[in-house]
Amino acid sequence: MEGIGIDIYDKLMILSDSAKYDVACTSSGVDRRGKQGSIGSAAKAGICHSFAADGRCISLLKVLMTNICIYDCKYCINRTSNDTKRTAFTPSELAELTVNFYRRNYIEGLFLSSGVIKSPNYTMEQMIKALTLLREVYHFNGYIHVKTIPGADSELVTRLGLLADRMSVNIELPSQESLKLLAPNKTKDSILRPMGFISHKIQENSSDLVKFRHASKFVPAGQSTQLIVGATPDTDQKILTLSEGLYQKYRLKRVFYSAYIPVAEHTLLPSVDTKPPLLREHRLYQADWLLRFYGFKANELLDEQTPNFNLQVDPKCNWAINHLEQFPIEINKAPYEMLLRVPGIGVTSAMRILTARKSSLIDFAGLKKMGVVLKRAQFFITCKGKVMNQLKIPSDITLKTLMSDQHKLLTGFAEQLSLFPDPPMTREDVSQCLTEQR
Amino acid sequence: MFDRAEIVYEYDGSFEGLMCCVFESFALKEIPSAIRTPSDQQSLFDTAKWIETDIIKSDRVYKSIAAKISVQAQELVTLGFWTNSPQKELLIYYFLRLGYKHGSKVMSMLTDDTVSTLQKAVHHLTSESHKFKGFVRFSVYDKVMVAVIEPKNFVLPLIADHFCDRFRNESFMIYDKTHKMALVYQGQEAKLIDIDELTLPEVDKSEVEYRRLWKQFYQTIAIEERYNPKCRMTLMPKRYWGQLTELGKDEELYNVSEKQQNLSKQAIRSFEP
Ligand code: SF4
Numbered sequence: 251m252e253g254i255g256i257d258i259y260d261k262l263m264i265l266s267d268s269a270k271y272d273v274a275c276t277s278s279g280v281d282r283r284g285k286q287g288s289i290g291s292a293a294k295a296g297i298c299h300s301f302a303a304d305g306r307c308i309s310l311l312k313v314l315m316t317n318i319c320i321y322d323c324k325y326c327i328n329r330t331s332n333d334t335k336r337t338a339f340t341p342s343e344l345a346e347l348t349v350n351f352y353r354r355n356y357i358e359g360l361f362l363s364s365g366v367i368k369s370p371n372y373t374m375e376q377m378i379k380a381l382t383l384l385r386e387v388y389h390f391n392g393y394i395h396v397k398t399i400p401g402a403d404s405e406l407v408t409r410l411g412l413l414a415d416r417m418s419v420n421i422e423l424p425s426q427e428s429l430k431l432l433a434p435n436k437t438k439d440s441i442l443r444p445m446g447f448i449s450h451k452i453q454e455n456s457s458d459l460v461k462f463r464h465a466s467k468f469v470p471a472g473q474s475t476q477l478i479v480g481a482t483p484d485t486d487q488k489i490l491t492l493s494e495g496l497y498q499k500y501r502l503k504r505v506f507y508s509a510y511i512p513v514a515e516h517t518l519l520p521s522v523d524t525k526p527p528l529l530r531e532h533r534l535y536q537a538d539w540l541l542r543f544y545g546f547k548a549n550e551l552l553d554e555q556t557p558n559f560n561l562q563v564d565p566k567c568n569w570a571i572n573h574l575e576q577f578p579i580e581i582n583k584a585p586y587e588m589l590l591r592v593p594g595i596g597v598t599s600a601m602r603i604l605t606a607r608k609s610s611l612i613d614f615a616g617l618k619k620m621g622v623v624l625k626r627a628q629f630f631i632t633c634k635g636k637v638m639n640q641l642k643i644p645s646d647i648t649l650k651t652l653m654s655d656q657h658k659l660l661t662g663f664a665e666q667l668s669l670f671p672d673p674p675m676t677r678e679d680v681s682q683c684l685t686e687q688r
Numbered sequence: 689m690f691d692r693a694e695i696v697y698e699y700d701g702s703f704e705g706l707m708c709c710v711f712e713s714f715a716l717k718e719i720p721s722a723i724r725t726p727s728d729q730q731s732l733f734d735t736a737k738w739i740e741t742d743i744i745k746s747d748r749v750y751k752s753i754a755a756k757i758s759v760q761a762q763e764l765v766t767l768g769f770w771t772n773s774p775q776k777e778l779l780i781y782y783f784l785r786l787g788y789k790h791g792s793k794v795m796s797m798l799t800d801d802t803v804s805t806l807q808k809a810v811h812h813l814t815s816e817s818h819k820f821k822g823f824v825r826f827s828v829y830d831k832v833m834v835a836v837i838e839p840k841n842f843v844l845p846l847i848a849d850h851f852c853d854r855f856r857n858e859s860f861m862i863y864d865k866t867h868k869m870a871l872v873y874q875g876q877e878a879k880l881i882d883i884d885e886l887t888l889p890e891v892d893k894s895e896v897e898y899r900r901l902w903k904q905f906y907q908t909i910a911i912e913e914r915y916n917p918k919c920r921m922t923l924m925p926k927r928y929w930g931q932l933t934e935l936g937k938d939e940e941l942y943n944v945s946e947k948q949q950n951l952s953k954q955a956i957r958s959f960e961p
Contacts, residue, residue, distance in 0.1 A: 262901055266908045284853040291854040298923075299822040300934055302910035305919030309822075312909060347901070353833065353858070354826045356902050356933070392854075511913050526913050606798040609790075616799030621808070 261337050262347070268317040268328050269363055272420070272476060273508045277309040277358035277393040279471030280415050290352060290359070290392030292415060292471075297358050310361035310395060311351055315339055315377055319365030323433040325422070325481050327513045328365045338367070341380035349388050359393030359415075360384070370401035374410060381413040393471075400440045404447050408468070411451060416471040416503070419445050424489045428482035431518050448473050449500040472503035479534060480527040481510035481519060485557040487548070490537055494548040497541065507534045533559035540566055543597060544590045567593040567653045570630060577630040578637065582611050593653060594627035614638050626653055694721055698736035699777075701725040703769050706777055707746035709739045710784055723777035757787035760795050764810055770842040773809035780806070817846035823924075824851070824862060825933045827888070828895050833860040834888060836931055844871045844880060852878045899933050899941045906934035 278296030298307040316338035319328045327334065339347075344362075351357045362380065367373050377396060384390045396414040398407050411417050419441055423429045426438045448469065455468040475496065477489055493505040509526035512519065537559065540546040544566070551565050552558070560568050570577065570593050579588050581603060589600040599622045606612055606620055613633045617624060628638045629649060697712065697720045699705035709723050724736065753762040761783075768780050782802045787794040797803045820843050826833040833855070837843075844864050851862065852873050859874040863886050870883045929935045 259901065259904055262904055263908050266905050270909050270911055284856045287857065289855065289857065291850075293821070293850070295818075297818075297822045300906060300932065301920045301924040302906065303917060303920060304910045304912075304914035305916040305923065306910070306914070307923070308906065308909060311905070350898050351902060351905075353828060353855070354898060354902070354933070355822075355824050355835070358822075509914075511911065528914065602798055605796045609793050609796040610799065612799060619801070619804045620798045621804075 257337075258343060258347070261339060261343070262313070264335055264337050265313045265315075265317060265339060266311075268334075268365075269312045269314045269361070271327070271508065271511065271513075272312065272361070272363060272397075273306070273506045274361070274395065274418060274474055274476060274504070275307045275309050275312075276504070277395075279503055280393075282391065282470075285389075285391050288389040288391040289349065290390055292359070292391075292393045299355065299357055309358045310393065311348055311357045311359070312361040313339070313344070313363075315344070315362060315364035315373070315380065316367050317365050318367045320368070321366050321433075321435040323422075323436070324514060324516050324519060325432055325478065325510065329514070332514065339380070341376070341383045344380045345384040345388050345390070348384060349390055352390070352392055357392075359390075359395070361395040363397040364399065366399055366401075370399040371403055371406060373399050374402040374406040378406065378409050378413065381410070385413055395471075398444050398448070400436055400444060402444070404444070407444055407447060408451065411448065411468045412466050414469055416474060417448055417469045418474045418476070419448070420476040421492075422476060422478050423482055424477050424484040424492050425482070428484060432481070445473065445475070445496075445500050445502075449502075452501070473500070474502055474504040474506060476506040476508055478510050479507050479531050480524075485552075486530070486534060486537075486559050487552040487554075487557040489534060490541075490548045490552060493538055494541055505538060507531050507538070529561050530559065533561065533565060537565045545587055562654045563650060564593075564653075566591070567626065571650055571653065578632045579630065580635065581617065581631050581633050582607060592627050592630045594623050594625060594630075599623075696720060696722045696724065696736040697739050698724055698726060699739045700741050701727070702741060703766070704743060704746035705739065705741040706769065706780065707749040708741055709777070710749050710781060711742075711745040712737075712739050713781070720778075720781070722775075723781060753784065753787070756791065757784075758792040758795060761787050761792070764795070764806065767810045767813060767846075768806050770845060771809040771813045772841045773805070773812075776809065779809070813841040813843065814846065816841050817843035819928070820847055821850050823928050823932065825931060826860060827891055828898075829889060829891065831859060833858055835860070835862045836865055836886070836888075837862060838865045838927070838931060840866070842867050842869070844869060847871075848873075848878055848880075896942050899936075903934050903936075903941065 276296045277292070278294060280292045281294040282292040284291040296309060298309050300308040302308055314328075316336070317328045317334070318336045318338060319326075319330055322329045322331050326332075344360075348357075348360045352359065362377060364373050364377060367376070377399075381394060381396065384394070393416075394414045395416040395418065396410055397418050397420065398410060400419060407417075421441050423432060429436055429438060451468050452472065477492070479489065489507070496502045496505055509528050509531040510520065510524075511526045512522040512524050515522050537546075537548075537551055540551065541548065546566075546569070551569060559565055563571070570591065576588075576591075579592065581589075586600055586604060589595055589603055590597065595603075599620070602620045602622070603612065603617075606616065610616075611634055612620075614624065614628075617633065624638070629652070631637075695718050697709045699709050706723070709720065712718075713720060722736075750762070753765060765780050765783065768776055768783070773779055779802065783794070783806050786797070786800065786802055790797065794803060798807065816839055820837055820839060824835045824837060824847070826835045842864070844862065844867075847862070848871050851860065851871070855873070856876065861870050861872045863870045863883060865886075868882060868884055870881050870886070872879050872881055924932075933941065
């Protein structure tokens with residue numbers, strides 16, 4: 251086919267290699283049917299097209315427009331002071347690649363980000379050009395996630411947002427102090443302002459859509475952000491409280507957590523041979539899930555005395571062990587919210603229990619038949635007033651060991667949860683990896 | 689010993705045929721111990737009773753499911769028929785007996801063996817079909833796109849709408865090698881057809897280039913420090929790998945281009961003085 255230059259391989263390699271540290275992998279949040287004369291659609295639950303060797307879902311063609319960058323964020327491989335090969339896609343190369351991957355069903359769409367070339371505004375204009383070409387000339391109706399460039403004019407943010415399904419502004423560092431030290435060109439304000447602007451635009455747009463049927467949609471799949479874990483001394487409590495605030499204040503759809511992988515030697519950063527804190531990242535994903543679907547508050551999970559998660563036990567178990575006075579609960583009577591707080595019982599199991607309760611009283615054998623895993627739940631429940639046969643309630647300490655999940659943890663799967671964000675029922679396939687949160 | 693209760697039904701393998709088995713059983717007040725198709729394994733001594741497919745009868749049964757049990761039960765039975773559950777016919781039959789007895793309540797009897805087995809089988813089907821929305825790989829042959837899949841369950845009816853909608857202006861075929869059926873979409877029209885064997889033509893150069901680009905991307909996007917083959921295997925078990933471009937062997941993917949390259953090399957050589 252015409253249009254594939256010899257160096258497109260190199261470009262793709264460089265620009266996907268430098269984009270891979272952005273962990274957002276979902277294509278979720280919006281349902282859109284196909285259109286006559288267009289190619290593509292979007293599925294609300296998101297679709298994984300493959301899984302990479304690190305176990306992460308591949309859903310979108312994740313690339314940078316360019317890895318040239320005038321900024322010098324210390325934790326980033328694209329920082330201007332890093333000696334690395336630089337290149338850029340032309341808008342048509344990018345559009346051609348996206349559509350051809352899409353036709354072959356390799357991907358759900360595009361995830362476009364960019365280093366800052368010349369200026370934030372100039373960079374945004376390049377991205378707008380590429381997406382306009384894709385939407386209007388190639389009639390691409392699939393999913394697009396785009397990252398805005400902090401510091402760009404709001405008018406450009408608006409134009410970009412009308413072309414994309416989801417938009418993100420990455421906070422990366424969880425505190426103002428860390429930002430000052432490690433990302434000297436960014437301020438809390440330059441990140442939070444566009445975030446606030448996008449959230450305002452989304453709300454304004456939803457009322458426009460009610461008023462004018464043909465108003466075009468501004469990022470219908472909402473906005474998300476990413477926080478780096480382990481590059482700075484910020485505690486889990488600080489991170490989780492920040493996330494909670496972001497969900498409430500800016501109505502973010504997702505906060506992604508990315509275990510810091512050392513890419514540079516710097517006195518302010520962990521040394522280059524530091525292993526990425528994958529287990530800690532995983533605990534944050536679990537806690538995030540508890541905030542969004544299980545009715546937990548950040549301050550129920552962590553406080554000043556214990557500002558970091560227990561790496562041996564998952565956050566929900568940890569909460570239950572510290573609140574034994576609320577257990578055991580009776581499976582046939584407990585309200586949904588309380589069922590959800592039992593270790594080992596997830597949204598799917600809780601819903602099944604509600605359904606099955608309608609036709610008969612449930613006993614332990616029945617729970618098993620319904621697919622409820624009792625290994626951990628057994629210590630926290632009764633069925634028809636009875637505890638499980640021959641169950642000895644262990645002391646706190648042994649209970650904690652029994653609940654430990656560290657040995658079976660597989661890293662890199664936590665973000666897979668994001669595949670099935672909205673109807674949590676479909677999460678079952680992925681929870682195979684995440685046995686402790688069923 | 690002669691056992692009068694050993695009744696075996698044989699039907700043509702269609703959903704309508706199965707509905708007629710249900711009809712027969714209720715009309716004659718007899719309970720079959722097996723329901724099978726002519727291609728199923730037969731034990732030496734059983735003599736099966738052939739059940740003729742009759743659209744009027746099957747329609748009556750099908751409608752009665754919604755009327756006497758529920759619309760959800762009707763859907764569960766339809767989906768159940770596409771699962772690869774062993775003896776799915778008998779399972780569906782037992783489920784319907786329970787349903788006619790208990791009415792719509794049957795759908796919440798999750799602790800019952802029949803109900804939970806059928807629900808699990810259907811769940812396996814729907815989650816496999818969700819996976820295939822992502823795992824289907826098309827090869828582009830000029831104007832037509834072709835994909836081959838090897839699912840355990842019969843997923844084509846469940847993924848048809850997704851692909852026909854998404855690629856509404858294209859012409860494509862998804863061939864299910866396991867069930868020897870294909871979904872063919874052309875000129876805005878979709879059909880399911882039987883195909884015993886499919887031989888694909890050679891792919892062209894641009895197809896090869898995109899395969900190579902995709903494989904390149906696939907390999908680059910993994911983060912080395914997070915290498916976790918076990919997790920990948922759980923989320924994408926090996927049985928899917930055979931038809932995935934990114935995991936295929938280079939020789940298979942790039943076959944054609946090598947041939948073409950050889951040709952062009954030869955051509956160049958022949959021009960050498
Ligand atoms: S602005 Fe973005 S691409 Fe540039 S150095 Fe900072 S994080 Fe990296």
